[in-house]
Amino acid sequence: MKEIIFATGNKGKLQEVRNIFRETDIKIFSPADLGKMPDIIEDADTFEGNAWIKAEKIYDIFGKPVMADDSGLAVDQLDGRPGVFSARYAGENCTYEDNNIKLIEELSYLPEPHTAKFVCVAVFYNGFEKHSARGEVSGRIIKKSKGEKGFGYDPIFVPDGYGITMAEMELSEKNSISHRSIAFRKLREIITGF
Numbered sequence: 001m002k003e004i005i006f007a008t009g010n011k012g013k014l015q016e017v018r019n020i021f022r023e024t025d026i027k028i029f030s031p032a033d034l035g036k037m038p039d040i041i042e043d044a045d046t047f048e049g050n051a052w053i054k055a056e057k058i059y060d061i062f063g064k065p066v067m068a069d070d071s072g073l074a075v076d077q078l079d080g081r082p083g084v085f086s087a088r089y090a091g092e093n094c095t096y097e098d099n100n101i102k103l104i105e106e107l108s109y110l111p112e113p114h115t116a117k118f119v120c121v122a123v124f125y126n127g128f129e130k131h132s133a134r135g136e137v138s139g140r141i142i143k144k145s146k147g148e149k150g151f152g153y154d155p156i157f158v159p160d161g162y163g164i165t166m167a168e169m170e171l172s173e174k175n176s177i178s179h180r181s182i183a184f185r186k187l188r189e190i191i192t193g194f
């Protein structure tokens with residue numbers, strides 16, 4: 001069984017990515033499984049740049065093959081914001097709910113529909129090979145949170161072609177369409193051929 005560290009401190013992401021690799025011969029560890037996720041300053045201005053910052057930092061610490069992702073929500077009426085600031089949109093140490101409230105308030109002054117997309121760039125690094133893959137899913141932001149599953153902006157995001165939010169979906173359903181699953185399935189194919 002091969003081992004890859006997924007450089008994240010986000011339990012929702014970890015669960016999704018473990019699910020995507022469950023039928024491979026790869027076991028996914030998190031930095032927390034091996035000690036602790038260090039604080040990493042994600043100060044690049046692109047998703048790809050931030051994903052490489054996380055992957056290289058965790059590779060330097062553990063010296064094992066690493067995957068990382070950076071992801072977020074880009075709202076058309078806000079010129080792509082919150083974008084790379086998605087995790088801390090309402091300020092440092094804010095909750096997911098704080099971010100959702102801030103976004104709904106900002107959009108309340110603008111006409112519907114509030115079209116948006118989730119973006120994920122996933123990367124792999126083992127000291128000599130570097131791979132990256134991108135995934136996107138389009139949808140719209142709604143005014144009121146719905147659903148308890150998922151994380152982040154899932155309760156206010158309705159994917160195109162659906163009448164429910166991503167937080168109302170089972171994990172398997174989210175993983176069949178999400179930005180993260182598109183990016184990590186591409187990466188899985190590059191790494192494992194499957």
Ligand code: ITT
Binds near residue numbers: 009154
């Ligand atoms: P790590 O950096 O430790 O991986 P993080 O939560 O800080 O965890 P990001 O820097 O990639 O992750 O920030 C992504 C933010 O974008 C995340 O905190 C959510 O607010 C949002 N986001 C990303 N993917 C999402 C998803 O599938 N569903 C809902 N919100 C998502």
